[in-house]
Amino acid sequence: MTAIGDPITRVDGHAKVTGKAKYAAEFAVPHLTYAVMVTSTIGSGRILSMGTSDAQHAPGVLTVMTPANAPKLPQGGKAAVHPPAGRVLSLLQDNLVHYNNQPIAVVVAETLNQALYASSLVTVRYQRENPHLNFEGGFATAHPGSHGKDPADKSIGNLEQGMAEGEVKVDQVYTTPLENHNPMEPHVTIAEWEGEKLTLHDATQYISGVKQTVAKSFGIPDENVRVLCPYTGGGFGCKGSTWSHVLLAAMAAKVVQRPVKLVLERPQMFGPVGGRPRTHQHVVLAAKRDGTLTAMQHDVHSHTSEIEDFTEPSSSVTRTLYACPAIKTSQRLVPLSLATPTFQRAPGESTGTFALEIAMDELAYKLNMDPIQLRLKNYAEKDPIENKPFSSKHLRECYEQGAARFGWAKRNPAPRSMKRGHDLIGWGMATATYPANRSSASVNVQFEPNGRVTVTCGSQDLGTGTYTIMAQVAAATLKLPIELVNAELGDSAMPKSPVSGGSQTAASVTPAVQAAAKQAQLALFALAAADKDSLFHEVAPQDLDFENGKVVRKGKSGGEDFKELLARNGNKPIGATASAEPEQDSEQYSKHSFGAVFAEVSVDESLGMPHVQRVVGVYDVGTLLNEKTGKSQLIGGIVWGVSLALHEEAHIDNASGRIVNNNLAEYHVPVNADIGEIEVFALNFPDTKFNPLGARGIGEIGITGAGAAIANAIYHATGKRIRSAPITPDMLLT
Amino acid sequence: MQPFEYQRPQNAQEAVNGVDAAHAKFLAGGTNLIDLMKQQVELPTRLIDIKRLELAKIEEMPGGGLRLGALATNADTAGHTLVRQRYPMLAQAILAGASPQLRNMATNGGNLLQRTRCYYFYDPAYEHCNKRKPGSGCAAIEGFNRIHAILGTSTACIATHPSDMCVALAALGARVRVQGKGGERVIEFADFHRLPGRTPEIDTNLRADELILSIDLPAGPYAAHSAYVKVRDRASYAFALVSAAAALELDNGTIRSARLALGGVAHKPWRSDRAEAMLAGKPASQQSYVVAANAALEGAKPFEHNAFKVEMAKATIVRAFSLAAAGGDKA
């Protein structure tokens, strides 16, 4: 029997490692043609003309689609669909260049190599403008940036008074760089028209969002578009929106009247599909000598593009994490001649904890106080700004268990107090936090005549384990072994489910799985009751139960196999579709996950090279639905925390606004050799005020806090306080 | 990728003869050339695939030296018993480069001729690169130049040679044996790569029709005391910010002779005769290494984002000599 929480191995694992799992680019569509995007090489200006005749005449070329000949879309391609699904795109509807690497043409040919070669023959004459790239220079004219339901400014109490009451202060600026997601699978779309009906194989986190955005952009009914994506090869946020290439592929397919496949080249992953914006975070903390916070200020500038606002809400952490009578936070945007940024794993909390949790460490040192004690001193028993209780919060236990498992008690707080060979050793910690999100989702559960159960949802599996937990929750609800359950997802014709973003898939989909399984079970009981050959003819459903594939009378043994029941009744599947909405009273609570991260970092004293030796993370994420896939998410998040702290940065050329390290050799993410020991633990306190299974999402919290814990460990090791990510060897040279 | 013609010659002479007026390139492991072709940086019209020529052996030479075939892979070279015994620093340098998968494909000849990783060279979207488009200018000098050179630069180019292996080869005083249409010749390692000067488009003194046959290592007194130290932004699969290959011949705590070459700092593997000369006759001490390190970096000229390389290189040199003196443990 399968239970919630069991460490079940991914049900799609075998298909993946044997290559049977088909990703969007791998679908063999008859008469397929290949498209390659041509992108701009200037950062700002307009296209005066394009030379396409060489490309047009190159072998195999079917079309060169440019602003001069691209199909015109209704409303200039601006579909009124809100983010995350709808964005401001580059669909060859005008001649303007807003950033370097912006799509400006599409070449379609019989083969990929022909398209690639022809794309190199396209020439462009530009009228150049100077790209706006001065981030700090834009602070004076920055405008407010709101994010979802979150306003740009949020404050409580009297800041001035709180600052005046503080006896000790930290007043510093923390910065994080532009980053690009770079999942292993690049963005891909195969577009195929049949009359006015469009089928898309798309690498996405949001099939129903793609469907809606594409339909609206072409001005066709939603039901004319079908989006398929059984597997997504990593998303991390960049695949949450419908970017230009999706529509360009569909436009090109219309032009050549054949199916078109468009795969982004790796350098094209640096711009046209978003990235995490730069942040500049001014944090001021004021506290009494005993550590009591009297005021907190967190003013964030992040960049956006010149065509669309996107806010990296870093100050969100200061809005919820600590009890403090006076809190002031703000978010401001500086438009630059860069591509529109987007959601990247824990947008806001990753960068926000990097600032706030280093500042807290600085404050602890100034107070000569243990950093955990400082955090406990200011423990928020309720949401400090919203003034609401938390749906469930066990952060205290995270600190306690984390400290114990890491061995924190043995720490001598003095910087440079530990050494091993050439290396200085440091220990640092930080708090992790991420909101618990949930949306409406629908699921179908069906008993099949062959004795199996199918659970279906129009959701996505980004490699995170959605298939597995869908099957697991269905199996647990129906008291069946998971081997008898098939999970299906990734088709917009299936019952609708939200974007796989904001760590909400598990929390949104599994209650619907549970509800649909229960309803399907009732349908089965009704079938039995109506069947005069059934053991349970005219038995009331409340007297029946379902166990191990059999309908049974409550408390009795024996029973009737559902397969036999179906066989006697036309051998047809029977099931039900059910939706689950966020809990009705959930708005009364502030809903967040929490954690405590501890890191040991060594720094080569004379060469400056840092290495994360070990990380211990203890998390309060509600019920862990599957210990194995759940912990994998947390570990993966921590690995990205190492990346944020030490490796990742897209460097921009100031003359052209182009990202110079636009490939995986020069854009650094950690490799295996960079990752030491990582241990994660989940407390497993169910949060049933949030969702009936008690589960909050876990996809993003792992990255939060990890960067600050590493930076704090580096300070402890070296005595150097680095407030700018990534922390590279040049910053740590003695 | 631009269309090209493909040839697979049977022997070295045939390979060399294949280099005619057409823009021909030898293809070895392809780990650099194919990338650059995809990037539209290299645009050969003919590829001469030399991978199956009989140039993959690693053989002893009379007098205790070693001959590394041009087509021996980096992995096989680093793993070869005689290389590890006689030139441990070379094995360390190779293993500090790239990744296992790349080293399995990459050849010794190709490693010497790999091109710079300068961003502005690698991406034809940039108009100004004298190495890619002679006379077009250098975008790196005023651009993002954290990974660029600090020694031997010119107003035309500040790119670095990215190889790790070549740094060790420079320190060891290797010789490159090549074959052209007119026969064989030998190039001293120090003369193999060039400084950029006014012609940064020319990386080496190898002629277009010349094929590298082998890299010959002389016998030397350095096996017991040598080390390769590489400083990089991540623990593997990253090019050097700076690196140092250091070797000592010791006599009772006194340095009889020393070798030093640096990576990541110049358009070629940077051998420092000056530092070597200063160490001869000095005690094998931290103090001597510091003096040598200062000497090696004399005249260094950093740019906006790479000033740190000067101190980093000095620290790396000191560490490399300390490790070498201690018996050459890996950093």
Ligand SMILES: Cc1cc2nc3c(=O)[nH]c(=O)nc-3n(C[C@H](O)[C@H](O)[C@H](O)COP(=O)(O)OP(=O)(O)OC[C@H]3O[C@@H](n4cnc5c(N)ncnc54)[C@H](O)[C@@H]3O)c2cc1C
């Ligand atoms: C992501 C990445 C990371 C890397 N990291 C590192 C690193 O950290 N350190 C490091 O040192 N290297 C690194 N490398 C570079 C790698 O070592 C080189 O690409 C490799 O050594 C080239 O060898 P090859 O046989 O593949 O050469 P090819 O790509 O086949 O050829 C390269 C050049 O050499 C010429 N050539 C090859 N053989 C001969 C010959 N016998 N005679 C004449 N000409 C010849 C070719 O015509 C071509 O111009 C990295 C490479 C990649 C892709």
